[in-house]
Amino acid sequence: MTSTTTVSGGFIPVCRLDQLEVERGATALVHGQAVAVFRTYDDQVFALGNYDPFSKSSVIARGIVGTRGETPFVASPVYKQAFDLRTGACLDDEGVSIPSYEVKVEDGVVLVGPRLKHPKRG
Amino acid sequence: MSTRKTLVVAGHGMVGHRFVQAAIERGLTERYDVIVYGEEPREAYDRVALTSYYEVGADALSFLPGGQYEDPRAKVVLNTQVTAIDRDAKTVALSDGTTQAYDVLVLATGAAPFVPPVPGKDLQNVFVYRTIEDLQAIEEAAKTAKAGVVIGGGLLGLEAANALHQLEVETHVVELAPRLMAVQVDDAGGATLKRHIERLGLTVHTGVMTEYIEGYTDAELVDEDAEGNTDGKVSGLKFKDNDEVLPVDIVIFSAGIRPRDQLARDCGLEVAERGGILVSPNMQTSDESIYAIGECAAPGGRMYGLVAPGYSMAEVAADHLLGGAGEFLGADMSTKLKLMGVDVASFGDAFATTEGSLELVYSDAVAGIYKKLVISEDCTQLLGGILVGDASSYGILRPMVSSGMALPENPEDLILPASRGTAQIGMPDEAQVCSCMNVTKGEICKAIHDEELTDVPAIKQCTKAGTVCGSCTNILKNLLTEEMEKAGKAVSKAICEHFDHSRQELFDLIKIGKLASFDAVVAAHGTGRGCDICKPAIASILASQFNGHVLDKKTVGSLQDTNDAYLANLQKNGTYSVVPRIPGGEITPEKLIVIGEVARDFGLYTKITGGQRIDMFGARVEQLPDIWKRLVEAGFESGHAYGKSLRTVKSCVGSEWCRYGVQESVAMAIELELRYRGLRSPHKLKGGVSGCARECAEARGKDFGVIATEKGWNLYVGGNGGAIPAHAQLLASDVDSATLMKYLDRFLMYYIRTADRLQRTSTWMDSLDGGIVRVKEIVVDDALGLGAELEAEMAQHIDSYFDEWKATLEDPEKLARFVSFINAPGTPDPNISFTEDRGQIRPVNFDEPVSLGSSIPVGAPQ
Numbered sequence: 001m002t003s004t005t006t007v008s009g010g011f012i013p014v015c016r017l018d019q020l021e022v023e024r025g026a027t028a029l030v031h032g033q034a035v036a037v038f039r040t041y042d043d044q045v046f047a048l049g050n051y052d053p054f055s056k057s058s059v060i061a062r063g064i065v066g067t068r069g070e071t072p073f074v075a076s077p078v079y080k081q082a083f084d085l086r087t088g089a090c091l092d093d094e095g096v097s098i099p100s101y102e103v104k105v106e107d108g109v110v111l112v113g114p115r116l117k118h119p120k121r122g
Numbered sequence: 123m124s125t126r127k128t129l130v131v132a133g134h135g136m137v138g139h140r141f142v143q144a145a146i147e148r149g150l151t152e153r154y155d156v157i158v159y160g161e162e163p164r165e166a167y168d169r170v171a172l173t174s175y176y177e178v179g180a181d182a183l184s185f186l187p188g189g190q191y192e193d194p195r196a197k198v199v200l201n202t203q204v205t206a207i208d209r210d211a212k213t214v215a216l217s218d219g220t221t222q223a224y225d226v227l228v229l230a231t232g233a234a235p236f237v238p239p240v241p242g243k244d245l246q247n248v249f250v251y252r253t254i255e256d257l258q259a260i261e262e263a264a265k266t267a268k269a270g271v272v273i274g275g276g277l278l279g280l281e282a283a284n285a286l287h288q289l290e291v292e293t294h295v296v297e298l299a300p301r302l303m304a305v306q307v308d309d310a311g312g313a314t315l316k317r318h319i320e321r322l323g324l325t326v327h328t329g330v331m332t333e334y335i336e337g338y339t340d341a342e343l344v345d346e347d348a349e350g351n352t353d354g355k356v357s358g359l360k361f362k363d364n365d366e367v368l369p370v371d372i373v374i375f376s377a378g379i380r381p382r383d384q385l386a387r388d389c390g391l392e393v394a395e396r397g398g399i400l401v402s403p404n405m406q407t408s409d410e411s412i413y414a415i416g417e418c419a420a421p422g423g424r425m426y427g428l429v430a431p432g433y434s435m436a437e438v439a440a441d442h443l444l445g446g447a448g449e450f451l452g453a454d455m456s457t458k459l460k461l462m463g464v465d466v467a468s469f470g471d472a473f474a475t476t477e478g479s480l481e482l483v484y485s486d487a488v489a490g491i492y493k494k495l496v497i498s499e500d501c502t503q504l505l506g507g508i509l510v511g512d513a514s515s516y517g518i519l520r521p522m523v524s525s526g527m528a529l530p531e532n533p534e535d536l537i538l539p540a541s542r543g544t545a546q547i548g549m550p551d552e553a554q555v556c557s558c559m560n561v562t563k564g565e566i567c568k569a570i571h572d573e574e575l576t577d578v579p580a581i582k583q584c585t586k587a588g589t590v591c592g593s594c595t596n597i598l599k600n601l602l603t604e605e606m607e608k609a610g611k612a613v614s615k616a617i618c619e620h621f622d623h624s625r626q627e628l629f630d631l632i633k634i635g636k637l638a639s640f641d642a643v644v645a646a647h648g649t650g651r652g653c654d655i656c657k658p659a660i661a662s663i664l665a666s667q668f669n670g671h672v673l674d675k676k677t678v679g680s681l682q683d684t685n686d687a688y689l690a691n692l693q694k695n696g697t698y699s700v701v702p703r704i705p706g707g708e709i710t711p712e713k714l715i716v717i718g719e720v721a722r723d724f725g726l727y728t729k730i731t732g733g734q735r736i737d738m739f740g741a742r743v744e745q746l747p748d749i750w751k752r753l754v755e756a757g758f759e760s761g762h763a764y765g766k767s768l769r770t771v772k773s774c775v776g777s778e779w780c781r782y783g784v785q786e787s788v789a790m791a792i793e794l795e796l797r798y799r800g801l802r803s804p805h806k807l808k809g810g811v812s813g814c815a816r817e818c819a820e821a822r823g824k825d826f827g828v829i830a831t832e833k834g835w836n837l838y839v840g841g842n843g844g845a846i847p848a849h850a851q852l853l854a855s856d857v858d859s860a861t862l863m864k865y866l867d868r869f870l871m872y873y874i875r876t877a878d879r880l881q882r883t884s885t886w887m888d889s890l891d892g893g894i895v896r897v898k899e900i901v902v903d904d905a906l907g908l909g910a911e912l913e914a915e916m917a918q919h920i921d922s923y924f925d926e927w928k929a930t931l932e933d934p935e936k937l938a939r940f941v942s943f944i945n946a947p948g949t950p951d952p953n954i955s956f957t958e959d960r961g962q963i964r965p966v967n968f969d970e971p972v973s974l975g976s977s978i979p980v981g982a983p984q
Contacts, residue, residue, distance in 0.1 A: 014945045019938070023651065023680040024687075026944040027951070032974040034943070034951060041651050051953065051971035057696035058953035058971060062684045062743075066653035068619065075654035077684030077692055082654075 011104065011111040017045070020110065025061035025074060030112045035101060036061035037110060038085055040072050046085040047112045049099035052076045060098065087118045127154050127225035129443075130214055132204040132385065134160030136169055137416030137432035138230035139185050144440035146193045154443075156196040157222065161203035162253060165189050170429055173285045175257050181836075182852045183254070187822065204231075207389040209409055226411050228439060229386065229399060233379035233417035233427065238273075242335025246355040248373045251282040263372050264289035270372030271295070271359050273332055275302040277459065279376035283324055284462045286372065293324045294368060296359070300329045306457055306468035307508050310485065314492040314510045318464040321490075331362040335373055381418045381425050394420035403449035404442040405435055413439045421450050428455065430558045454524060454557050458509075458516045464490075465513035470506025470523035471496050479505055484537045486511075493537040495519070502528055509537075517597045521553035521563070555601070556587035556594045563601065570605045578602060579888040583846060617879055618655040620648045625804060625879040629663050638668055639677040657681040659879040662766055665802035666874050669922040671929055672765070673936045685764035688940070689926055690746055691737075695954055695965035698746060699739040700726070701763035702753050703799065706773045706791035706811075707734025716756040724749055727962045732843075733770030733808065735761060740963050742954060744942045750927045759925040762800060766880075768807045771795040772820065776813030776830070783813030785830030790859065791819075794828070797863065798870065800923045804877040804886075807870070808842070822850045825883040826866055831855070835862045839869055839897065840887040848884035851894040854902055867916035868901045868909055875912075949974070 014028035020039035027050050028035050034050035038061075050058045055078035063074040065085070072085040082091040088100035102113035129145070131138050142158050145151055160166070167183040175183060190198055203217040213221045235250035237243055247263045249256055251272075264270070264286065272283045275297030286293040295302070301312025302319070316326050337354035358367040381398040392400040392408040398420025405413045405421070416432035417425060426432065431453035441448035456469035474481055478499030485492045491511035497504055504522045509515070515536060522529070530536070551564030569575060569584045578598050582588045588595045615624035621644075623631065628643070637643045640660050644652060652660075661681035665672060672686050673679050685691050690698035702717065717736050721728045724745055726738040741749055763769060771794045774780065776787030791811040801807070810821030811828040821827030827838040833856040841850030854865055877886040890896045899905040930936045941947040952972040956963040 019944060021675060021680060021939070024939075027942065029943040029946045029949060029974065033971060034953060037944070049971060055694060055696075056967040056969060057694065058951055059684070059692070059696045062687065062692075064654040064657050064683060065651075065680070066620075066657060067650040068653065069650075072651075073653075077687075078694070080654055 011102070011113040013109045013111050015110050017043075017105050017108050017110055020045070023065040025063065025065065027058075027061040028112060030101070034058045034061075035112055036074070037103070037112065038065055038074060040065065040085070044072070045103045045105055045110055046072070047101035047103045048074070048083060048085065048088050049101075051098065052078060052081075053096055053098065054079050054081050087116070089118070128223060129154040129156045129226045129228065130204075130222055130224040131156065131158035131228045131230055132214065133230035133232055133416075133418075134158050134162070134166045134198060134200070135230060135232045135416065136166060136185070136429050137232070137436050138228075139166035140433050141228060141230060141415060141436035141440060142191060142196050142198075144437050145443075146191060146196055148440055148444060150440055150443055151193050151195040154195075154226070158196070158198050159202045159204055159216065160198065160200045161217070162255070163201050164254065165198055165200060167254065169252070172251070172254070172257065173281050173288075175254055176261065176285065176288055178852050179855060180254050187849055204385060207385055207412070209389050209412070212411065224411075226413070226443065229407070229412065229414040229418055230416050230436075231382040231385060231418040233381050233425075235375060236378045236380045237375045238332075238377055240273075240332050240334060242337060242356070243375070245335055245337040245373075247371060248335065248356060248375070250375050251278060251285070252379075257285065260285065260372065260374065261289060264291050267291050267371035269294070269368075269370045270374065271368065271370045272374045272376055273359075274376035274378070275299070275326065275328065276305060276376065276378070277303060277457070277461075278379075279374075280319070280461045282374045282376050283319075286374065287322065287324055287462070291372065294359075294370065295319070295324060295326045296330055296332060296361075297326070297328045298331055302326065302328065303466065303468075306472065307466065307510060308473060308494065310483070311466075311468075311492050311494065311508045311510045314485070314487070314490055315461075315464060315466060317487075318490050318511065319462060322462055324462075327361070330364070333360045333362045335359055336367055379417065379427055381420065383418055386412075386414065386418075394423040394425070396420075396423070396425070398423075398425040403438075403451060405439040405450060406442070413442075415439050422452070424452075426453055426455075428453070428457070430454075433558065434560060454520075454554070456520050456523075456557060458513055458520075465509065465511060465516075467509040467513035467516040467520075468507075469516065469520045470504070472506045472508050474506075476505050482534060482537065484534070495533060495537055497529060497533060501533070504529055504533070504536075507537075517555075517594055520557070521555060521597075525553035527553070555597050556585075556589075559586045559589060561585050561587035566598065566601055567605050570602060571609070575602070576606070577889065579885050582888075617659055618653055620644065620650045620652050620656050623647060625659055625663070625881075626876045628660065629666075629875055632660075632663055633667060638664065640664075640681050652681070654683065655879070658683045658686070658766075661686065662802045662804065662879075665767075666919075669800070669802075669919055671924075671936070672926060673930060673939070675935070688743060688746060689750075689760060689764055689930060690741065691764050693739060693965065695967055696743075696951070697739070697954055697965065698741045698743065699737050699763075700741055700746070700749055700753075701731065701735055701737050701761040702758035703761035703795070704735040704770075705795040705799075706771055706788050708773075708788055708792060713756060713758070716753070716758070720749060720752050723752075725963060727964070731763075731770075734772050735763075735770060737763070740956060740965070742942065742950060743940055744947065744950070747931060747937055747940050751931055754925070754928050754931060760800075760927040762926075765802060766805055767800060767802045768795070768798040768809070771798075771809035771811060772824070773811045774813050774816075774818035776811075780813055782816060783830065784832055785813055785835065787811040787813035787819065787828075787830055790828060790830075790835070793859075794826075794863075794866070797920060798866075800926070801870065801874075801919055803870070803874050805880050805882045807883070823847065824850060826850070826869065828862065834858050837862055837865055840884045840894065842882050842884050844882075846884075850884075851887075853894070853898060864909075864913060865901050868904075868912040869897065871912040871915050872897075872900060872908065 025036045025038045036048045036050040038046045050060045062077045065074050073082040075082050088098040090096040100116045104111050165186040204214045206215040213223050235252050269292040270286045271294040272279050273296050275295050283295045302315050336358040338357045358369045360367045383393050383399045386399040399414040401414050401419045415435035438448040438450045458467035474496045479496050482495040494508045496506040553563045555563050581598050616622045661678045721738045726740045729737050731737050771791040773787045773791030777783030808824045809826045810819040810824040812819040812821045813830045823841050823843050827850045829836045837854045838850035839853045942951045952974050955966045
């Protein structure tokens, strides 16, 4: 069954939490854009833009998920740059970041919301 | 009209080879066509290691195993000698009767063994010790010989004696001087050396002169050749002032060498008084278009009989031809070698000829150790020394001489046993660490610092230090540690921030603790949740030990890098390529058609790989299961092109079809590929099997290479192509198929157990103390007693093999990953797009993410 689904507050349901593999990503289609959704070991869920500016391809969801210190990150599967799962900031190249999105889990369903605004780093 | 010039090199020995290498590396071939003539039937080989010929064979000694340089502008012509030079016409005459014009001529004719005019020197079984052919003749003669004698107790004479001894011939050494190695060591050092050698069962006669060689006259023992000459065989050696004749069947002359300067003499070039072609400091002879390098040359009237100065001369000549200012200004004649297991070193003013110099001696006759230091009158400088029996401090002492650095307060510490001082003494930057390649401490430290080098193989690669004789390897190790500590970087073996362990340590910890998942490993030995370094490494270790499915969620499913994670190779636009296994490169027409049909039906780009199989590019992640369903149904299985694992075993067509093949290389390649398929390893593994010595499968460019011989197989290990190509080295000769597989099982498992992450077999072998020799001890001699265990581990891998793709297709949980969008599995990713080139697809990348627009319906979570 398919339908154009929008929920109040701009959150869109993309999948059930148990469809997400722990410490891996999945790609979801949100407002026509590819979004990478990740579930970490402590069952937090994050969403980033799936487009990798370094390789110019839509692959972020297929990277390895881990931690650098306390920072949860995903490493691009192409050239391995790390992105902060919380903010989309590239940990290896200060000037670069990718979009990050609000995410919430309600009744076991993962919902992706609007793009997060982050204060400039520094 | 071509403006290219011709550079002719006469002689393809070690120095001639080095010159051609330098010419290629430094761009001389941009202007010159290089032709090098070698009179021997084989290309340049390691004459310094000649004695190891009996052990490793001619191939292992070769410097140019392919017979030609990669640069086609440099050509090697063997079996051809330059016989005359016409300086006016600028041509050389060749032994095949032709002539060759030159613009520049480089003489690298080397030296010839000196045979004194002793009566009987032309008898049969009288040899010299210079070429592989000499060694082959000695080997043949040794089959029927009981005793042999080497005339000459110098460095080379002792090498020859060692060879005779290894051939199980009762061996005598005769030396005119009162001691062995008279040029390098003093009487006490010579006496120590003599004791060592006699303990091995050889007999040494010093201070005696050979009067004549006696031959058999018994008709039965006279060999008649076609012309009716009756050259008898050697029967004994008669000394002067001694009536008894030493009964021997073989005589080897090793009484020094003489420069081969006849070509130069014949065409009127100036030669030195004591022989050798006179050259300027930039290696030009008295004719400026002719250079001379190596043992045939005499810079400043002096001839150098060592390879290191010859290499310097080759570099200087190449530099001068390029307009450089390099000059040869003499060479360090220091020597360090191991003779029959005995260390001998001599450096600087070993004989205390400096006025007022003092000698400091340590001698332990029981242990067979003799060490002498020569120090300046004021006790502040080391001038030279001699080490016999233990030369471990040579690496630190020789640079102290060449740099003139101040002696420590208690210089005796330098030669006392277990001297604590050696490693800690700081050398000045100018100190030469590698004398073969003339590399200083300063240059090495700068390279470590600037290039951020972290291991010894990288230092060797970058600076060339330690690449000739290897004797400075330990200094390189110390310098590395020193520099890293200085930079505040411990030489950490930790693979990443999450584990304080090297890959090898993790391998052992996982094995001992029977830790079967990343969670268990990180709980026991790590911190955090891992990263893109440790996760794939641990996934590989778990796969090597447990051989489970790489997509198994409970154990390794989240650890895999994207290639393993999708069982395919990620390409630049986010699509994947697919490589089914084609063992040994053998494939039926039916299967070829299936691959063609699959590629056509899914619109894939196809290309033949270097490993003799077919790669299909441009598959979207959601297409992978459908593609593999077709392939598995047709009998294909995963080719593991995506894994750090066995890739292919390449083969030539072998004796089933080839007119020259001596074994069935295709059958062997298939057997090996099927045996080791799916084997996860620290880095990718490739193999090759050639059906004869022509080596069409390029097996020596592989991690393991098998080359057929008349009697069985030669096994080579540690080769690779890529950025730092390496030729595989001989591990075992003429083994049967079962032994071959036994050794390979052991080799591969030992590599998997002990190598670092992403370390290929060649660098792994370099990192082992002893390199191929150590590998041989472990694999062939089973020195660690691990053989059966390693074989059992491999047997377990072979028994538990299954096709990953077939298993994935049978498991809906594993297939869930293969979708474009989790909420719109049927919608292709708009970021993937292709254009066409030469009739096939090619990826297009976008500078921004591509949107499908918000009108695309997506599925709600169910």
